[in-house]
Amino acid sequence: MRRLPVFFVLDCSESMVGEALSKMEDGLQSIMRTLRTDPHALETVHVSVIAFAGIAKKIAPLIEVASFYPPKLPLGSGTSLGAALETLMAEIDTSVIKTTPDLKGDWRPIVYLFTDGRPTDNPIPAIERWKARYASQATLIAVGLGKDADFTTLKKLTDHTIVFEDTKEGNFKKFVAWVTASLLVQSKSTGERQQHAQLPVFDEQVMRIVKEPQPVADEACVTLVGRCQKTRRPYIIRYGRRLRSVGTRDFSVDVASYHLDGCHPLDEDYFAWSDQRAADLKVNTSSLVGSPGCPHCGNFTAFAVCGCGKLLCVNGPGKVVCPWCEESVSFGPAPEEAGGFDVGRGRG
Ligand SMILES: [Zn+2]
Ligand SMILES: [Zn+2]
Structure with missing residues (x-):
């Protein structure tokens, strides 16, 4: 039986933390559930998953739907x-069986690339290699999750560039249903000459084809990583951008500030999936609104800054040992208006 290889290439960068990432996991589960009920898909579809953040790695090898x-x-x-x-x-190159004079190989692979941000490496050499050697033998559908994806780059990669905005209850379900439908269409058209991707129509309210690349706005979110001072385990704080109009009746500008979305426990493998980057805090903390508690130990704030530049959790003024640099650091009482204590920068 000739296989239909399907690759999911999933952006797992820190802006996806929380709901977006768990939705992507649920979406994948839901797609697989439907494929398992389709005799055609069960026979032909094989699925593989590649994740990328600071690094990229295959996290599920190409395998039949029933065993995935x-x-x-x-x-x-x-x-x-x-x-x-x-x-x-x-x-x-390694998993897809090529057709030779003696052997009918796999069907044309389908790739779903999901990303919500801008590349932090230079993707151009890889895009050029893809266009030159792979684009004619595989179908690639690039889905930008939200407005902040880099559509200019995605358009260079493929004409099948779609924007999906998860702005309304129920949209994600429709989106997953569309991905599933597009897969089923491909698996059924394998009998015919499967040269061009036939994508099912979709609800323009939910997603649309990107025709013109759009200008890229400010960062949609800010994320900061800290460690629990008691358990030493890492966590990530996410702030989302909100725009506020400031001005008079005749003139106004939008001012961005970043509001707390949540604070999530992290696995230690976060560091292995990350770019090496400067240790010091680079954001202007005055544009950040809201301070979370520690998701590991319940300490009052996860937003205390050590003299080494890293974040840790603390519960009040006093001396603690920084889980990053092992130095003893003390936090003093706060200036009046902050009410509480000064977590801005402790002294080592
Ligand atoms: Zn803690
Ligand atoms: Zn420190």
């Missing part, structure tokens, strides 16, 4: 799209 178990998605800092494409091309 959706992997837990990692999280890391960075969006290495170039590395993701290199990993994809290497996987296609």
Whole structure:
């Protein structure tokens, strides 16, 4: 039986932390559930998953639908799209069976690339290699999750560039249903000459084809990583951008500030999936609104800054040992208006 290889290439960068990442996991589960009920898909479809953040790695090898178990998605800092494409091309080279005069190989592979941000590596060499050697033998559908995806780069990669915005209850379900439908269409058209992707129509309220690349706005979110001072385990704080109009009746500008979305425990493998980056805090903390408690030990704030530049959790003024640099650091009482204590920068 000739196989239909399907690759999911998933952005697991830190902006996906929380709901977006668990939705992607649920979406994958839901797609697989439907495929398992389709005799055609059960016979032909084989699925593989590649995740990318600061690095890219295959996290599920190409396997038949019946035996596929959706992997837990990692999280890391960075969006290495170039590395993701290199990993994809290497996987296609090693896992997809080519047609030769004596052998009917696999059907034309389908790739779903999901990303929500801008590449942090240089993806151009990989895109050029894809266009030159792979684009004619595989169908690639790039889905930008939200407005902040880099559509200019995605359009260079493929004409099938779609934007999906999860702005309304029920949209994600429709989106997953569309991905599933597009897969089923491909698996049924394998009998005919499967040269061009036939994508099912979709609800324009939910997603649309990107025709013109759009300008890229400010960062949609800010994420900061800290460690629990008691358990030493890492966590990630996510702030989302909100725009506020400031001005008079005749003139106004939108001012961005970042509001607390949540604070999530992290796995230690976050660091292995991340770009090496400068240790010091680079954001202007005055544009951040809200301070979370520690998700590991319940300490009052996860937003205390050690003299070494890293974040830790603390419960009040006093001396603690920084879980990053092992130095003893003390936090003093706060200036009046902050009410509480000064977590801005402790002294070592
Ligand atoms: Zn803690
Ligand atoms: Zn420190």
